Amino acid sequence: MKRRGRGIASMWYPVGFTVAANPSGAVVKVNEDGTAVVLTGTVETGQGALGVLSQIAAEALGIAPNDIHIVSGDTDTCPMDTGAIASRTTYITGNAIAAAAAEARDTLFEVASQMLGVKTSQLEAKDHKIQVKGFPARSAPIADVALRAHLVNGTPPIGSASWNPPTVPLDPETGQGKPFGTYVYATQIAEIDVDDETGEVEVLRVTASHDCGTAINPMLVEGQIEGGVFMGLGFALQEEILFDKQGRQLNPNLTNYIMPTTLDMPVVESDIVDSYDETGPFGAKAVGEPSLVPTAAAITNAIYDAVGVRITALPATAERVLAAIKAKRAMEQKQIPA
Amino acid sequence: MNVTITVNGEVRSASVPPETTLLVLLREHFLLTGAKTGCDVGDCGACTVIVDGKAVNACLMLAGQADGRTVTTIEGLATREGLHPLQKVFEETGALQCGFCGPGVIMSSKALLDEIPNPTTAEIRNALAGNLCRCTGYQKMIEGVHEAAEMLQSTTTPATLATKTPATPALAALPQR
Structure with missing residues (x-):
């Protein structure tokens, strides 16, 4: 029965091994119309990694995932990525993209701080705008800020970053350390x-x-x-x-x-x-x-x-x-x- | 030998060696590469197409057996108005991951919905049992077929009507899965 x-x-x-180098690199470039291009060496295998990475870049830049164009998997044009292995893409490639996007965003903040008359530390990127924290009405569209960065200030908003999980070497006697x-x-x-x-x-x-x-x-x-x-x-x-x-x-x-x-x-x-x-x-x-x-x-x-x-x-x-x-x-x- | 089939509403002919399968006819002679060559021995279902209303493994049917019949492939589902509800639901709900099994799964699902517009979960599982998927665990596909069935029943628009294959009586001679 x-x-x-x-x-x-x-x-x-464990995610993000550290016994060997395990880096991902990324380049994020904000275009004149407020969309962005992300270069990453990782590949999509159907799990939806590029969608998740678009969401990460979009969140960091205050724009929508559909505004992100990802160029991936081409080692001629894209920065090095250890690979779509070991469940590491969201964690490590995601960190690299978030850092690269933050660098591009910092350039936007410098331009917007002149436009809005506030310090860069008071700004945030949200809803396709660079806005003053706590005063969202005081804002400038990201497309305007990006265009100004390119054509007036001469500082195209481009960020590049890489991320390698922080390493603590394993102690040869005890075997202890931070392996992941x-x-x-x-x-x-x-x-x-x-x-x-x-x-x-x-x-x-x-x-x-x-x-x-x-x-x-x-x-x-x-x-x-x-x-x-x-x-x-x-x-x-x-x-x-x-x-x-x-x-x-x-x-x-x-x-x-x-x-x-x-x-x-x-x-x-x-x-x-x-x-x-x-x-x-x-x-x-x-x-x-x-x-x-x-x-x-x-x-x-x-x-x-x-x-x-x-x-x-x-x-x-x-x-x-x-x-x-x-x-x-x-x-x-x-x-x-x- | 000469083979003439109606594929996705269009009458097409080719002169092929007699051992040519329907899958080779579709992919290499008609350049309809939506039906995938997976195992090529009838195990995986990636080559599923609809022949006279029945889902078949195109790799197990000879082109000659399809002569004079009506074949629908994944390329025949979308219209100028947009994707077929099954394609739309599968895309929006993450029912496919790598997607290699997708054309076969969608054609098996369409053959099911053409025959049973409002299938039970057991009927969906039965209809998709010949389509192997290594990524998804099938759950979102099964949910997606339910969802597409609802969409098809609630909005019988001209676009969805146009893609419906007319129901024909089962042909006992067809290799069925």
Whole structure:
């Protein structure tokens, strides 16, 4: 019969390694019409990184994400970026872009301070305007300020910056130091049914709670969490590369390397923890890889809750789960005194 | 052999070797590269197109089998008035990430909505079970199909009517997923 089980697993994940240089560079240029161009070496792989980076640049400049044109992934024209790896893009490239945008904004503030007759420290960039803090009516459109910077003051608003997570070398004796820029945390709960006659596991629901710092784009964070749970589910129950004795892969096709389909995928409830990290751009950290870390552990804990067996080798296929259930039954029968 | 199909409302012909698949006909002879070559053996669904109202893997159908039939590809969905509701919803809700599976997923969804205008979640999951996606976990796609179904039912504008494939009886001979 089907037995219901629930399992929980938590994780932390390090973001922004510092054992080797891990920099991102960025150039931000504000155009004469108040739009901006961002140059970054990172690449978009579908996760929405360029959207998030546009939002970061736009927030720093007080304009809209649609006003940002990003040039990316071209090492001839763009500054160096360590890469779209290690869940580092929002955190490290985002910091570089925020710093470069702030430098360009400082030039706008110098021009606007003459136009508005106030000190640069009293200015803020918001709603397509450079305005006096606390007196938003006293303002100048960014397009006007930018045009003036280019044509009158002769100070085109261009910022460039790079960011490399601050390093604390590891002590050779104790191994202690600061190996990563920051850390993210998550807990996931899986609710499953295990058929104790076949060993088949069906995941019904996964609730995933993630601390990713400020969620700059919550919709994309959800997308990363849902995709991560899906990959974690495949890792937990289905996906395994098999080799023969000569090292040839036995299951090189998608008919025999089984990954989850819509019929395997449970409902995922994403919960984004309210959080702010001082070291990240506008408080953001990361979400990509961390989203799949706790899933397999939550599912195997749920299997234990449902049928009382510990699965210690993945994937927890029906064969493995059934073998564990049978072994447990055999053990229990042995223990009954004659 | 000569093959003539009605593709996205246009009658087109090509002379192809008999072993040519519908996918090769579309991509290499008609330059409609929206249907993707993924596994090319019918496992992944990235090449899904609609043939006479049914979603099929274009890599598993010979061009000759499609002769005389009506084929709709992803290129046939958008009109001058804008994107098809499925495309619009998928774009706005982040239902696709890398996007390689997208044309296939959208065509499977369209074939479903043409047949069942207001599908249940189980029906959507069934219809998309042959489309593999490595990025998204499918959830936003499933929600997106629900949303597009609502849009299609509430606003039956001329633009959306024009893209609707007329429902035809199921053809038993078609390779179906």
